Amino acid sequence: MKYTMSVILEPPEEEKVAGLTSAWGMKVAATFYHDKKQYGNGYHLGLKPPDSPVNVIDLRYDETFDPDKPEEWLERWARSYWTGKNGSWQIKELVIKKAD
Numbered sequence: 001m002k003y004t005m006s007v008i009l010e011p012p013e014e015e016k017v018a019g020l021t022s023a024w025g026m027k028v029a030a031t032f033y034h035d036k037k038q039y040g041n042g043y044h045l046g047l048k049p050p051d052s053p054v055n056v057i058d059l060r061y062d063e064t065f066d067p068d069k070p071e072e073w074l075e076r077w078a079r080s081y082w083t084g085k086n087g088s089w090q091i092k093e094l095v096i097k098k099a100d
Contacts, residue, residue: 001032002099010091071096
């Protein structure tokens with residue numbers, strides 16, 4: 001299961017107060033891998049931002065992950081990762097599409 005996540009991020013409120021107001025965007029390749037020989041549900045997620053190595057998230061024991069609805073999980077993850085709180089950037093726009 002392959003997806004492309006297009007995200008536009010804006011600085012957290014603390015940075016806006018300090019004068020940083022520019023948003024920036026990126027496309028992240030998201031690939032869900034399944035290995036039925038693994039423990040739990042057997043799923044991992046590989047995230048590949050541009051010019052960066054692949055980051056792997058272990059989903060084997062994530063009870064919120066539904067293999068029939070990977071887009072929903074990916075959106076929940078993105079919105080909880082880029083919240084704009086505690087110095088993290090916040091999502092201004094998020095589009096998730098199934099990749100070819």
